[in-house]
Amino acid sequence: NPNNAFGHYEVMTAPCIEACPAHVNVPRYIDYIKMGRTDLATGVVLRHYPLVGSCGRVCVRLCEHACRRQQLEGPVDIKNLKRFAADSLNYTVEEMFEGAAAQPNEFSPRIAVVGAGPAGLTCAYHLLLKGYKVEVYEAQRKAGGMALIGIPQYRLPKGILLEEAKVIEKLGGKFHYGHRLGKDFTIDDLFSEGFNAVFIGVGCSKGMLLGFPEDAQNIEGYSNGLNFLLKVERGVVEGECPTFSGDFVVVGGGNVAMDCSRSAVRMTDGKVHVIYRRTEKQAPADPAEIHAAKEEGIEFHFLTAQKRLVVEDGKVVGLECVKLKEGEREPNGRSKLIEIPGTEFIIPCSNVISAIGQRIDQSIFEDKDEIQFDKRGNISVTESLATSRPGVFAGGDCATG
Template structure:
């Protein structure tokens, strides 16, 4: 297959009847030619134009499907889009029946809609129709034969939605904040996961990095608007589900969830909403997983996390605490007890040391990051945080290193240092976390590597380090790090924390479990998160390595859909939303091709915080939350950058009900 004709970024292509084949430069068409295996894409339409790949494709049919979706997604706040989308959709339906329509009037309406609408829906969706009427009016007027077995799929998305691993409809919940309906806004997020307030506190803000407002005065504060949704309810999210537990029939399948972390809780949540019987097995005494023990109280108050985890019980799920896989039960035990499927959502609970000869010895003052944070968490929850004496050195540049260093500064009478082998710009930690750490007096040493522990009588007394410089780029694109001779130095300290990574504890599995691992030591899974053992799925840290809260929850949702497919169809089916995400990403379809329209300057609202001199001595929550006035002002900065993508395929899309969409 190849491009037959179309218009892309304003350029007309018509390869019919010519040997001079042309296609859009920089657009990798091979990623657009098939939707699912054996099902060619006949037509692809987006805000950048349309492409026809099949000689028997019907442009009118594709346009009608596309603009029907535009009509359904127009919010109604501006007349050009609300009325224009209805008029266009009705006209195309009429043309599809073979009735005559005024194409010139339709072109005028589409242009008016593009030029005068308020947001991305109306500003960008008319592009394809305008170009089709101008360049290929004859093709647009061809009426297809009735009852053709074509399939189709459309996605209304935005850069922030595509950047979010869970594909949360960010502009929609921001719209509800503008309208003062934070309960509806929370409901938008609850379509994806139950930890709304928790994620609103610790999300890594991938959506904000993609926000088009970055091209103006800075991204919309999406994370803190999400937190505002949950905080402003006046009650915790789990209260929204009181009395919502379904009554599963005696024939409802049973599903076991191993691990009550973000991925396990989210998987359980979606399966309960589908009517399954769900039981969660957790090794610790409470739910929350790595979010409970690995994120300090000053960032994520645990009463909020535990309340949101309680949503599982509100929906009829059961928790079994103090039950550890490999010690208290096996996978075989679960299946023998009558469970029909299992989801493994255990965290990477083994912290890594620094590779010193003393790693396996009991050295006073030498910790891995996870053990240190667990010790801190237990103390804080029990009302008495541990206290330390002397300086700390934390090794690492990620968020765990920031959590360790910012926790240490709250508990010691000494100074806290962080060393990281690369530059500050290359540190994987959230830049705002680094900024906060500096405000709390933590000293950073970038382009610095650890050499050896300095010990005296089995106790840490310092860490020997060396300065580094960057050399030529290596095969992976990163610059080679070279030690600078003569720059060794010792940081005197009483405590050294290794925060350089974690891994899954494979000892929880037996050989007869038939669970395979990948080369990084994680559970090997397919795109649908199925493991090597039928009926067993895995997601979150154990399948990807240490991931973010939002990444773990997104995988929990994916696993729930896969388990549902497995139990209802006997196999895991095709997921059209994931395929559309691949097409958008691989073809860079959200690339900016036009300047941002003139917009009123609106500065980002600043999150109020406890002053550094106050917060550095306690574990009270640092960020205090936006006020209703601040939240509304921040919400008004959202430009609703929606873009619609649609495909028509030669065959129906398996497992997809167009009417259900």
């Protein structure tokens, strides 16, 4: 507006674009699908990140929650349209990048990316397209990070993720597998080797237990959600999926809790329960995941909290729980949770899985790395993802939690 006395202007996009963390132009790629050009639709998403087919399967679809069609018949099925676009190509996105990267020269900066999860891969992807020299250091033997080893096969076939990660090598990037920060190399080592900057995308690889006295003990049948999913993944990869006997109780209301419970129900001869402190509507898990879990026979206990781990002879035999009610609203907008006296009950079980969140493994850093953490234990970064150490940047779960 030329008559605007404040000297600013506004740009209007769409609710789905604004809700998307990557700000993907959702209407544009849907229009290309309508035209039958799934290659162009996939190209729209590739402007933002390389994992199109993977994201089309496991994205938390914030765009759909913001979709204006919710006020009518229901939101557009944006996530599955993205999946359709990628799957309809009949080839991997790797093949779309012949000659796409700017060619580096002797003066091009060298960047080290630590962690080959979605954050590290996306960082390497954009740098390579701009002509930087990029090398990715990954502790595991394959790329993909927690998306590879922490999401069950039924939700994300690993072949798709691994194929999409190949685009990094297609663009001229180099992987160093089996290299763990803090064990095999340090940040100082990377700068000594001539890298001009470092991006840290190590994720949140440390699962949390429930805060019981038994947390420090080796109790059979008691583990955190990440360790459980890693055990399942390892078994599937090796061709011997683990089997369990007895009932499970999974504590938590997020997608990791859904992954644990829906994996457990496929592998145990018993029943699977999920307990969550708040209501079903407040659960952070994708509602579609909760619906699928219920259809698979998993029993949910909402407004329920864990009280005590019941242990006999070093083995889990149950979990004592208590019912909760909502009280006054707190400053954060959520209601205070109050235990209801006399409602304690025990769920007999052989396995208790804590899926209440993950945190960054700070042991991979040393004091001399000069990396500061925020009050939640995540790497402290600026808006430009710069850490407290010059030349070192961080992004993804290790910075956001």
